[in-house]
Amino acid sequence: MKYFTWNFDDGLEEDKEIIRILKQNNMGATFNLNSSLFGKRKMIGRIGNLGIKEVPLEEYDEKRFSLLKYSIHYRIPEDEIVDVYSGFEVASHTAEHVNLTKCSKEECIRQVQKDQRKLSEMFQTEITGFAYPYGRSNASTKEALKECGITYARVINSTDSFCLVSDTMELPMTGWHLQKNIFEKIQRFIDSESEEDEFFLIFAHGYEFDFNTKESNFEKFKRICDMVAGRDDICCCTTGDAITAIKNTRK
Ligand SMILES: [Zn+2]
Known part of the structure; x- marks a missing residue:
């Protein structure tokens, strides 16, 4: 199976329009939220x-x-958060959007657990996904996240491979929607005929679609969704579900 997953950071107003389009296309996605910054x-x-x-x-x-x-x-206000994101995966992005590589391990754990507690109370589910603010990670932040029960953590660098990395605590994106070759990359994913499960994580900040430039706008977002949605061989799901499914078939 091929798994295509959108991954968005920061919990922004544009996520509402993103979710409207995702729902039309029957696609899952993951949203990485900072629960101490709602409404900012x-x-x-x-x-x-x-x-x-x-x-x-x-x-x-x-x-x-x-x-x-x-x-x-x-950022979307707290009283709207559950309504907006229900049906999608919410993951942690630290409580206050801090660069964890500048924090002690204890502070890392505090930032992540505070976010997890708040989000899991709001959504009545365990929070096991994560995206590093500023994409920054190191050995100590990885250890801290593992102690918090995080099972995957997205970084900012990207890979050309459609094979899910074995260390999902440093999960690269496959593409950022603003990468110059993004459409070719997605087409290569669609055309690929591997025996193994394949994985495509595409990253965006909602605000980027509001730039309304030639390279960054909601039409481009829709075009990407159109390319991959509604196909029997591509499962468009949350990042957590894609990783769980691939790990299960590897067992
Ligand atoms: Zn962020």
Whole structure:
């Protein structure tokens, strides 16, 4: 079987439109949330298609000259979270979006467990997935996550292989929607005829689809969904379900 999974970070307002489109296409996905930051509103400054700087609303001045172009970076408020994400996998992204490689192991565990507790209370389910804020991981953060019962943790680098890595505590993405060759890569996945299970994790921040540039917009998101949805040989599910299914067939 082939498994195609969307993986989104930060719990942003754009996720509502993303979920509307995913539901139309009968696709699963995973959303990595920071439970201590629900409802926080900022602007995100970008150069080209790269979001590089978050600015608090109080400091944002539309008229001030800047080389950056700005879009909203609004996190969904707590009272809407369960409604928005039910039916999808929610995973941890730390309580406060911290770079774990700069934290002691104890602080890593605190950040992850705080997020897990809150999310599992809200969704009445165990939280076992994770995405590293800023994509940063090391041996100590991996150990900390394992102690928290995390079974997979996404990093920011990408792989050309469709074979699920054996160490899922450093899970690479297969593609970022903004990668130049993303459509070729997805087509190669669709055309591939391997005997083994295959895995394609595609990453995005919801705000990127609001850039409305040629390379980053909701039409592109829909086009990617159209390519892979509704096929007998591709299961479009949550990241956690894809990994569990592949690990089970490898046993
Ligand atoms: Zn993030």
